[in-house]
Amino acid sequence: MNSLKEKGLINEAEQNAHQSGMTRRTLLTSLGVLFASSVVPFALAQKDPMSIVANHExxxxxxxxxxxxxxxxxxxxxxxxxxxxxxxxSFPKKAKFLEKEIRWAQLHDVDAFKTSTLFEQPELKETALTIISAWYLGYAGTPVDQVATDNTVFITYTQALMYLPTQNALVIPSYMKWGTNYWVNPPKFG
Structure with a gap:
């Protein structure tokens, strides 16, 4: 260390810090440990935001x-x-309120919900029908004919529930059941 001081590569303050055991590395490590020990307990005490989202879903x-x-x-x-x-x-709040009311009323199926007083409440009925409509139609919102934009949001086409009852007999519109150019040869009658 003295040879470094003699060559001018280290000043007296650095030499004193090094001799006392306090180096830049020691200081930074100590500060890092102090920071981590103060932040980690706080972070662990917080609810996991992903669990809240997952629970809502x-x-x-x-x-x-x-x-x-x-x-x-x-x-x-x-x-x-x-x-x-x-x-x-505000839909998540409406859905949460509907779910809470159904649970509070101890309803076990949608038929019980339709005959309950909850279904008579316009906001609950509208929320329920909005959810059912989105699942059956495969989109949310209201499409407007002959308008370039509306509030419709696409969800699914092939998994829309309206196609399930007929999936063994009918093809989802625009999906061809037969091969290419099946329509070229007319069917034979009689």
């Missing part, structure tokens, strides 16, 4: 399954929730 899936009476795809449920929230920013 699970509740929406359960509400959707209650209203449609069907087992539904969780990924598609997230898309339905996003689409409905995009159209109406």
């Amino acid at each position: 699970v509740k929406f899936l359960e509400l959707s399954q209650f209203l449609t009476g069907k087992q539904l795809d969780p990924i598609l449920a997230n898309r339905v929730l996003e689409a409905l929230s995009k159209i109406d920013s």
Whole structure:
């Protein structure tokens, strides 16, 4: 160390700090440990924001399954929730309120909901029908004919619930059941 001082490569303050055990590395390490020890307990005490989101999505899936009476795809449920929230920013609150009221009334299926006093409340009825409509039609919002833009948000085409009852007999519109140019040769009658 003295040879470095003699050559002018180290000043007296650095030499004293080095001899006392306090170096820049020690200082930075100490500050890092101090920071981490103060932040980590606070971070651990906070609720995981992803668990809150996931819980909200699970509740929406359960509400959707209650209203449609069907087992539904969780990924598609997230898309339905996003689409409905995009159209109406207060929709998550409305869905949460509907779910809470159904749970409080201890209703077990959508038929019980339709005959309950909850269905007579316009806001709850509208929220329920909005959710059901999005699942069956495959879009959220109201399409407007012959207008370039409207508030419609696409959700799904092939997984829209309106196609399920006829999927064994009919092809979803625009999906061809037969080969290319099937229409060229007319069918033989009689």
